[in-house]
Amino acid sequence: PEVGHILKHLYRNWSQSRFDRYLDQFELPRKKTVKEYSKGMKTKLSIAAALSAQPRLLILDEATSGLDPVVRDEILDEFLAFIQDEDHAVLISSHILSELSSIATRYGFMEQGKLLEEISAEALHDKCRTCLRLEVDDAAKAAAILQTQLGTDKFEVLPGNVIQLYDCLDDPKRASYALAQNGVALLAMEQKGADLEAYFLNLIGGGSHA
Numbered sequence: 001p002e003v004g005h006i007l008k009h010l011y012r013n014w015s016q017s018r019f020d021r022y023l024d025q026f027e028l029p030r031k032k033t034v035k036e037y038s039k040g041m042k043t044k045l046s047i048a049a050a051l052s053a054q055p056r057l058l059i060l061d062e063a064t065s066g067l068d069p070v071v072r073d074e075i076l077d078e079f080l081a082f083i084q085d086e087d088h089a090v091l092i093s094s095h096i097l098s099e100l101s102s103i104a105t106r107y108g109f110m111e112q113g114k115l116l117e118e119i120s121a122e123a124l125h126d127k128c129r130t131c132l133r134l135e136v137d138d139a140a141k142a143a144a145i146l147q148t149q150l151g152t153d154k155f156e157v158l159p160g161n162v163i164q165l166y167d168c169l170d171d172p173k174r175a176s177y178a179l180a181q182n183g184v185a186l187l188a189m190e191q192k193g194a195d196l197e198a199y200f201l202n203l204i205g206g207g208s209h210a
Helices: 003-007 016-025 037-054 069-082 120-127 139-149 172-180 196-203
Strands: 057-061 089-092 106-111 113-120 131-136 154-157 162-165 187-190
Touching: 016 037, 037 069, 069 089, 069 120, 069 139, 106 120, 106 131, 106 162, 113 120, 120 196, 131 139, 131 172, 139 154, 139 162, 139 172, 172 187
Parallel strands: 057 089
Antiparallel strands: 106 113, 131 162, 131 187, 154 162
């Protein structure tokens, strides 16, 4: 496409050799006009052009929309290589959160233009981990029992006498028995966990999102 010859006059850091490499890598036919490209091909062309301008910050909207899984993973790998340089960053707006999990270091959850939460990938992973949610009558005593009787510190105490236990997932009765035997009333117990989409829906109260 003639896109490269046009863009090289707009971006001072434009790399025609890099653009040509991306055209080959993404298998974009040079003899076709952009008008003849499919939606997926246009997406790949846009990303090739964005990377070839060699910016420090890439801002992309639905960057992998319309791409098959193989090409999507290939492009995500390119983004990952791009941000290995600490002077580079990528800001991606997407409704398909699971696709970003391999490269994202921070997440910002928005609804109707309002930022609901900003969180590191590590902290979000912890929040989405599968756990046993224990509602007890005495969280401090229950925590001590988990440490002394079950030998685990893989839990966190939350407000409202709630404990999230990341141990005993294959044998929940072990935890409930230890608490009961040591005088702690277990008011409720459930196994919980969430993927990124479920976490976002829970964050906005389960409604539709934009």
